[in-house]
Amino acid sequence: MLRPHDSIIVQTLGRFLIPVVQIFGLYVLFFGQYGPGGGFVGGVILGTGMILSVLIFGHDASRSQLANKVLHVDGVGMLIYAGVGGLCMIGGGEFLNYANLEIPGLETASRRSLGIVLTQIGVAVDVAVTVVSIVFSLSAEEIVEDSANG
Amino acid sequence: MIVSYEIPLLLLVLVTAGGAILVKDLMSAVLLLGSYSFFLSLVWAWLGAVDVAFVEAVIGAGLATVLFLLTLFGTNPKDTRLRRPPPSLATLIIFPILGFLLLYAASDLPVYLDPNSPASVHISPTYLEQSYQDTHTPNVVTSVLMDYRSLDTMVETLVIFASGIACALLLRRHT
Numbered sequence: 001m002l003r004p005h006d007s008i009i010v011q012t013l014g015r016f017l018i019p020v021v022q023i024f025g026l027y028v029l030f031f032g033q034y035g036p037g038g039g040f041v042g043g044v045i046l047g048t049g050m051i052l053s054v055l056i057f058g059h060d061a062s063r064s065q066l067a068n069k070v071l072h073v074d075g076v077g078m079l080i081y082a083g084v085g086g087l088c089m090i091g092g093g094e095f096l097n098y099a100n101l102e103i104p105g106l107e108t109a110s111r112r113s114l115g116i117v118l119t120q121i122g123v124a125v126d127v128a129v130t131v132v133s134i135v136f137s138l139s140a141e142e143i144v145e146d147s148a149n150g
Numbered sequence: 151m152i153v154s155y156e157i158p159l160l161l162l163v164l165v166t167a168g169g170a171i172l173v174k175d176l177m178s179a180v181l182l183l184g185s186y187s188f189f190l191s192l193v194w195a196w197l198g199a200v201d202v203a204f205v206e207a208v209i210g211a212g213l214a215t216v217l218f219l220l221t222l223f224g225t226n227p228k229d230t231r232l233r234r235p236p237p238s239l240a241t242l243i244i245f246p247i248l249g250f251l252l253l254y255a256a257s258d259l260p261v262y263l264d265p266n267s268p269a270s271v272h273i274s275p276t277y278l279e280q281s282y283q284d285t286h287t288p289n290v291v292t293s294v295l296m297d298y299r300s301l302d303t304m305v306e307t308l309v310i311f312a313s314g315i316a317c318a319l320l321l322r323r324h325t
Contacts, residue, residue, distance in 0.1 A: 028204075033287045036200040038295065044208050051216060078311050081304050096300040113286040116296040119303070126307050130314030131213060137321040138220040 002139050004058040014056035018063070021049035029124050033113065039120030043077075043127030050128070051135050059139075067132050074133060077126025084118045159196065162189045174234075176222060184215035197262075201291045 005011060029042025050067035057063045085096040093100030098115025099108045106114065166186035170179045187210025194203035260267030277294055287293040295303050 032292050033289055035289060036204045036291075038201070038289075038292050041201075041204050041208050044213055048208070048212060048216075051213075055216075074314065075311060078307060081307055085300075085304070096304065098297060098300075109284060109286045112284060112297055116285060116287060116292065119296050119300065120292075123303065123307050126311055130310050133314045134217065134317045135220060137317040138217065138224060 002054060002058050004061060005056050010056055014052060018049050018053050018056075021052065022046060025049060029120060030117070032120055033116060039123030040127055042120070043124030044131055046124060047128035047131030050132050054132075054135065067136075070129055070132055071136060073125065074129050075126075077122045077124070077129060080122030080125060081119050084115060084122065088115070156196065159189060159192055163193060177219075180215060180218040180222065183218070184211045187211040187214065201289075 005014075025042050025045035025048075027042075028037035028045055029039060032038030032042065050064075050070065053061070053063045054067050059068070084098070084101075087102070088097050088100045089095055091100035091102040096115075096119075098112040101111045101115055103111060103114065163186060166182050166189060170182040170186055173179050173182060187206055191203040191206035191211065194200075194206055260269075264270070277298060278290055281287060281290045281293045285293045285297050287297070
């Protein structure tokens with residue numbers, strides 16, 4: 001079990017830094033089409049923000065609730081990605097051919113752009129959840145010990 | 151002008167990589183590995199691969215260091231001092247030969263920025279020319295990864311998902 005960090009400097013900096021990290025992660029995720037970045041890096045940065053809150057405030061703090069809850073959506077990112085592919089098949093095309101997404105009023109290129117955004121969200125959710133899950137797994141041994149002791 | 155900082159950068163990469171192997175303390179090795187990834191990301195950025203540099207900086211210098219440190223904290227503190235046996239004779243013979251073979255093979259690689267190299271004449275020009283018309287995505291790396299090669303990326307995502315599941319299965323044992 002990771003306990004809250006003692007130093008008030010670390011806690012104050014964490015309180016300030018975590019929202020900045022999360023917003024930067026969202027920026028990287030959604031501007032991956034216009035600059036460097038994308039779903040993978042954006043997801044890792046989002047997950048890193050949650051890991052930071054777990055490392056600084058501990059497993060049980062209210063600030064770490066997002067990291068605790070996000071563990072339950074393992075696999076949803078994969079579902080989003082494959083679901084977009086399935087929607088393309090429903091639209092009458094090949095798997096993951098975004099030009100067949102059934103959205104009225106959009107030309108082909110804009111549909112493909114939208115498909116890229118949706119799949120990037122899927123990758124980001126998957127990567128963020130996996131990263132937080134691995135960190136929880138690595139510190140899980142002590143959780144078992146703690147529950148055995150108390 | 152490029153040469154002025156290219157040589158020190160590559161030297162830093164070599165020194166931090168060698169230091170991470172040679173240093174006795176595991177904690178120092180982890181931190182040296184993090185700085186190695188950071189310098190490597192600078193090399194990628196210098197070569198123009200900004201997306202790769204971004205991933206290297208975030209994963210190598212940020213996340214992998216945190217994961218290594220968590221693993222170190224999870225193990226017994228006395229395990230952090232490493233006792234390394236001296237290299238055997240076979241190691242001393244085989245690895246220089248392997249290195250020589252790699253360098254020999256590297257002389258056959260196309261020259262950097264060569265427009266006639268096989269990688270830049272096959273399908274890359276099509277992607278570079280068609281990407282914006284096809285997908286309205288200025289970043290060609292993103293459009294190749296997410297649109298033209300989308301199935302590959304989906305299976306990569308599946309690999310990441312499987313790695314998370316495997317970590318949970320192996321490490322979160324409730325005995």
